[in-house]
Each structure stands twice: as C-alpha cells, then as structure tokens.
Amino acid sequence: MFSFTIAAVTFGVVFLAELPDKTALAGLVLGTRYRASYVFVGVAAAFAFHVALAIAAGSLLGLLPQRLLAVIVGLLFLGGAVLLLRQKDEEEGEVRKPADQSFWKVAGSGFMLILVAEFGDLTQIMTANLAARYDSPVSVAVGAVLALWAVAAIGILGGRALMKRVPLRLITRIAATVMAVLGLWSLVEAIRG
Secondary structure, eight states, X not given: OOOHHHHHHHHHHHHHHHTTSHHHHHHHHHHHHSOHHHHHHHHHHHHXXXXXXXXXXXXXXXXXXXXXXXXXXXXXXXXXXXXXXXXXXXXXXXXXXXSXXXXXXXXXXXXXXXXXXXXXXXXHHHHHHHHHHSSOHXXXXXXXXXXXXXXXXXXXXXXXXXXXXXXXXXXXXHHHXXXXXXXXXXXXXXXXX
C-alpha cells in the first residue's frame, strides 16, 4: 500500500543528503556543458536503477527480526550522520566532453557517471535503510527517486545559484541532524521493542 507520509519522509531525507553530494555537483558540471534534457535523462535513469537496487537490499534487511533490524537501521543512520558531518568539500574533476553532442552520447555519459559514482553512496544506503524500516517499498522508492531527480534537476539547471544563497555546510548539517534523529528513533524503538 502506498503511503504519502513515507514517501514524503523519504523524499526529505534523501533530498537533503544528496544535495551536498558530489554527484549533484557532477550533474551541474554536465548541465553546463551539454543539453540539459539529455543529461537529465541519463542521470535520472541511473538514479532509478540505484533506487531499485537499494529497495531490493532494504527488503532483504526487512526479513530480519524487528528488534535487530531497528538496531541495524539506527546504527546505519547514525553512521551516515557522522559521515555527512565529517565529509570535506570536494572539488570536482574535469568531466570529459563526448566526441559528439548526440542524445545517446550525452545521456550515456550522464548515466555512466552517476551509475559509477552512486554505487554504495550514502543516499543508496539510506534508501535501503528506509525500505527496511518501513513496510512500504513503493512509497520509499517513489520518495527516493523523486528526491534524486529533484536534486539532479536543481544541479543541472540552477545549482550554482542555490549554492550562492544556501551554504553547503548548512544543508549538510540539516541532513545529518535528520539522519541522527531517525537513527536515535530506531534505537529507542529497538530498546522499547
């Protein structure tokens, strides 16, 4: 059954965690060099693929006993919060320009960049955690995909303007705080269990 609440929570958490991520900045770089719609198609397809993998992993985690699952999810969220707070600003390397500007070359470049960069990424792990925590994989998948697509669109179309107005450090701290709260909440539920 689909839950708008779970989709909205997932959207918020994944959106905030992905916004300061290097893949959002990579989307910005690609968007400044190539046709935005071509880049978005490739990036969006790669993000959908990663969410599908994360949902499958989270569904497997969901087979664990509830108390153990709550502890694992809580610890993973707390670890993610620590990783976000410890992450240093990274400069993006140069993105190679495809030989031509055709749809398949540009979309393929965006797809491959995100496909490689997102494996084991924090937002993929968070999506798996949320899928394990909530018994609504479709809701989590919709929230995560929409959040990743929104960040990609922001990065491709106007990331530089946003980063001038909202400090990256503030976005990172908000995402870490949300993750820490979710982690503590899961641990409290495990103890009460």
